[in-house]
Amino acid sequence: HWKHGGIVGVFGYGGGVIGRYCDQPKLFPGVEHFHTMRVNQPAGKYYSTDYLRKLSDLWDFRGSGLTNMHGATGDIILLGTTTPQLEEVFWTLTHDFNQDLGGSGSNLRTPADCLGQSRCEYSCYDTSALCHFLTNEYQDELHRPAFPYKFKFKFDGCPNCCVASIARSDMSFVGTWKDDIRIDQDAVNKYVEQDPAYPSNAGAHKGRDWGPFDIEKEVIGLCPTGRMKFENKKLTINTEYCTRCMHCINVMPRALKIGKETGLSILCGAKAPILDGAQMGSLLVPFMEVNPDNDYEAITELIENIWDWRMEEGKNRERLGELIMRQGFQKLLEVTGIKAIPQHVSYPRTNPYIFWKEDEVPGGWERDVDEFRKHHLR
Numbered sequence: 001h002w003k004h005g006g007i008v009g010v011f012g013y014g015g016g017v018i019g020r021y022c023d024q025p026k027l028f029p030g031v032e033h034f035h036t037m038r039v040n041q042p043a044g045k046y047y048s049t050d051y052l053r054k055l056s057d058l059w060d061f062r063g064s065g066l067t068n069m070h071g072a073t074g075d076i077i078l079l080g081t082t083t084p085q086l087e088e089v090f091w092t093l094t095h096d097f098n099q100d101l102g103g104s105g106s107n108l109r110t111p112a113d114c115l116g117q118s119r120c121e122y123s124c125y126d127t128s129a130l131c132h133f134l135t136n137e138y139q140d141e142l143h144r145p146a147f148p149y150k151f152k153f154k155f156d157g158c159p160n161c162c163v164a165s166i167a168r169s170d171m172s173f174v175g176t177w178k179d180d181i182r183i184d185q186d187a188v189n190k191y192v193e194q195d196p197a198y199p200s201n202a203g204a205h206k207g208r209d210w211g212p213f214d215i216e217k218e219v220i221g222l223c224p225t226g227r228m229k230f231e232n233k234k235l236t237i238n239t240e241y242c243t244r245c246m247h248c249i250n251v252m253p254r255a256l257k258i259g260k261e262t263g264l265s266i267l268c269g270a271k272a273p274i275l276d277g278a279q280m281g282s283l284l285v286p287f288m289e290v291n292p293d294n295d296y297e298a299i300t301e302l303i304e305n306i307w308d309w310r311m312e313e314g315k316n317r318e319r320l321g322e323l324i325m326r327q328g329f330q331k332l333l334e335v336t337g338i339k340a341i342p343q344h345v346s347y348p349r350t351n352p353y354i355f356w357k358e359d360e361v362p363g364g365w366e367r368d369v370d371e372f373r374k375h376h377l378r
Contacts, residue, residue: 016101038102074112123157124175148314177259269321
């Protein structure tokens with residue numbers, strides 16, 4: 001008995017509150033209103049027990065007491081309250097808890113990140129620092145919907161993709177490295193010899209007996225590039241072909257480490273709409289060094305170029321990925337000023353034609369037929 005639609009919010013914010021109304025309020029007066037509030041989660045989802053207690057007490061007092069930790073966007077979800085309580089909750093969150101609402105509607109949704117370098121040895125950049133910076137930098141876009149449809153940032157410290165950024169965000173920031181995987185040959189042999197102190201997958205599969213560890217079957221045979229070899233008690237990896245899938249590192253974490261030249265890759269256009277089906281992000285920037293000292297200038301410039309294009313060309317309720325599909329990846333490269341490289345190609349082209357612009361052709365469209373015939377004889 002939920003009625004569709006209905007705008008509700010707090011003063012000055014267009015996002016953060018999702019209106020929920022019952023279409024039979026006289027039959028179900030207890031849920032005549034059942035609004036949902038999205039609260040901006042802390043970076044890495046770190047909480048103190050004191051904060052969680054205060055939040056629970058507030059929602060028991062002002063709302064239904066039901067929460068969702070966390071929504072797909074990452075927010076703290078407070079489920080179910082009435083319209084008169086919205087401003088009261090908002091005042092308490094902002095003034096007493098030093099906490100802001102998250103994003104909802106056709107705006108920038110609440111940026112979400114993994115634990116990053118605070119706890120994970122695989123993390124290639126400080127996810128929490130970048131998440132915190134962009135959350136503050138784009139507060140207006142977060143709270144006042146002005147986009148054709150929603151837009152998501154997600155930050156993964158490594159290709160393990162613990163917040164599934166490559167599958168769920170319009171701009172995905174995935175940590176990576178550009179030098180070689182570091183190999184500790186002694187530790188590799190400890191795994192092969194089944195030293196109890198070196199369990200495969202860091203002991204994550206201890207729930208049952210999987211038999212003796214087999215490096216050929218569990219690591220080398222599962223390398224997607226087929227560029228690993230273990231001979232004479234020595235593991236070699238042709239890292240020129242490495243796709244950074246993380247499988248070998250996950251299986252033997254004490255023997256293999258990420259490289260030292262770390263940064264991030266940027267992908268665009270992931271979405272999971274009901275009609276078209278899911279679409280993974282497309283690689284836009286293969287590698288970028290992350291430098292907080294310059295306020296992430298290269299990243300913000302890239303974001304704003306994409307937003308300018310989307311605001312101009314995007315259709316209502318069209319995600320960035322659908323805009324890229326409609327106008328082509330080449331158009332995305334044009335608006336971002338990025339030159340095409342082989343890493344941008346996801347599969348061989350099925351269309352044999354190349355369309356040039358006049359300024360890309362030496363001499364424009366005016367051709368000397370005699371000069372042309374020298375190279376293209378009949």
